[in-house]
Amino acid sequence: MLGSCSLEALRKRKSYKWRTYPDDVLPAFVAEMDFDLAAPIVVAATAALAAGDCGYGHKGELGEAFAAFAAKRLRWSPDPARVYAIPDVMTAITEVILAGSPPGSPR
DSSP states (O other): OOOOOHHHHTTTOSSHHHSSOOOTOOOOOOOOGOOOOOOHHHHHHHHHTTEEETTTOOTTTTHHHHHHHHHHHSSSSOOOOGGGOOOOOHHHHHHHHHHHHHHHHHH
């Protein structure tokens, strides 16, 4: 399910985590980046790169897909129109804090 995730394969990666520390140090903090990508993601990314489609993504049917997932998995019915594509986790956290804080709250 999560791929091979072998140490040998991980050490070949060029990310900060695998290039910062010497080989005798195991950067043991776990992240999603340490697992193999799902085959459909590799296919979609490869197709987008081959087509030169590297612009900002459109949310497409993200709202509907998330609402269907939430209904099935969480018994929750979010409004698909209120689902937004966010570029990273910290941006999403910032937006949630801003949305839930009174106007003028200290940052």
